[in-house]
Amino acid sequence: MATVLDQLREMTVVVADTGEVAAVKTYQPVDCTTNPSLVLGALQDPASEALVSREIEAGRKAGRSAQQVCDALTVAVGAELAALVPGRVSTEVDACLSFDTDATVARARAIIADYAARGIDKSRILIKIAATWEGIRAAEILQGEGVDCNLTLLFSLAQAVACADAKAFLISPFVGRITDWYKKAEGKDSYGPNEDPGVLSVKGIYDYYKSNGIDTVVMGASFRSTDQIKALAGCDRLTIAPKLLEEMGREEAVLPRALSEKTASAAAPITMDERAFRWAMNADAMATEKLAEGIRNFDADHQKLIKMIAARMG
Template sequence: MMNKLDQLRAMTDVVADTGDIGAIERLQPQDATTNPSLLLKAAQMPRFENLIATVKAGKYSESVSCDQFSVAVGAEIINLIPGRISTEVDARLSFDTQATVLKARELMALYDKRGIGSERILIKIAATWEGIRAAEILEREGIQCNLTLVFGFAQAQACADAGVFLISPFVGRILDWYLANTDLKVTQPSEDPGVQSVIRIYDHYKNHGYDTVVMGASFRNVGEVEALAGCDRLTISPDLMEAMSENHDTLARALMPTTSTLNAPPPLTEEGFRWQTNEDAMVTDKLSDGIRRFAADQVSLEHILLRDH
């Protein structure tokens, strides 16, 4: 009997949610994704000491130093996977469409200088209204995007309307919010509001014929992962991947693609997007919190890269 990780790979593209090169070598995911928090952890690993020194020697500005480091880490990861690496735009640009577009182009140019084609890269952008508009522009230019920090249905709908290549709806952070702010008790994965959110988005996309890829993210336990087996992609931390690789029980498929039978609804307006987001306290709290956390880790990474200048 195959282990659960291999069973999952047979129905879902497994993506490593890490900047740990050793874990990627060991677990052999299809794709990989990074963010400022994961890059901050990577910057403190002995493996990247020489890379940190090289970036420091370049005496770049703060933001350029981070771009150089994130692309260099991404380039190392690309050598280990058959698919794509997701590289994130500075979270402090989350409410500036044009600045996000420019930063994405700069990141792609850095990859191009390393001989890495656009077909190997996804640009990660926070799923704010401004971020989604930036992704719409970039997608038309052939730069495919991963819209992250997706907590609500309005975000998912607006991303599909914009023709975004992929979204990362979060699971664990949604559960975190409900456990902290309500009396919810979760005794099985089907009761997990994060799992329920991804299933709703997945079913909506498949039923209405959207091409946007659904990649569940931010998992707290193996049960959440298993409850979404069959999703287009799942980005999973190394510890959960290893736990699944050690389990040889049968993994049942939970999500099944359906043939599109429904007409797509009218595109969501900016007013509708902002109102629906405002009406959901969880989405409002977790989106803003996620942006703040990524921005803070970006600043911490900049301090490491500029130290001793």
């Protein structure tokens, strides 16, 4: 019998949620995604030492700051991953720019230019931006320039609707983090797959998109268990950590399709301007808290990365 992972690949594009070269070589995903936490892991990964040393030395010789070397290293890691996957590599804009549309656009353009200088076309890259109102507006501008975006830290239908209106290429709703919040709020240890709040959130977004003919790709992210992944089999894409990929690669069982555009419920379209967006986020404590927490944590890892690079630069 085919493994659960092999069956999942028949109905969903599998993305590796890692920046580790060895893991990408092992699991051979179509796409891969990076963020400051994952680049930080690459900095500490022996398999990436040659790349890290090369970028730091080049930065030192050019008189660049630790921040500039950090920016270059992020793209260098992405470039190495792009050589290993047939699809896209997501590269994240600095979290500290999440509430600045113009700065986000400028940083995204710089990332694309750096990739181009390394011989990698923008068609191989997704610019990863936090799904704040300002970030979504930046994505709208970038999409108009032919730069595809991945809107991340997405926790609500309001965010998903705004991203679709902006013609974002892809969204990353965070399953596990939603479930974590509800476990704490409701005092529960676990949920069944069909009552899991994170799973239900993605199912609702997927249904809304398919009901309204929206092309934006839904990529479930931040999984805590293989049960959550199985409950979303058939989603456009799923980005999965190596540990969970390994578990599914060992398991032999029938994996039924859970999501299909053929079963969309014909959900009515929703009007989402800035006022409606901000009110919907204000009314959703989980989405507001997890978005803010995610931005803070990504920025903390980014700052840690810069400090580590500065220490190595001497």
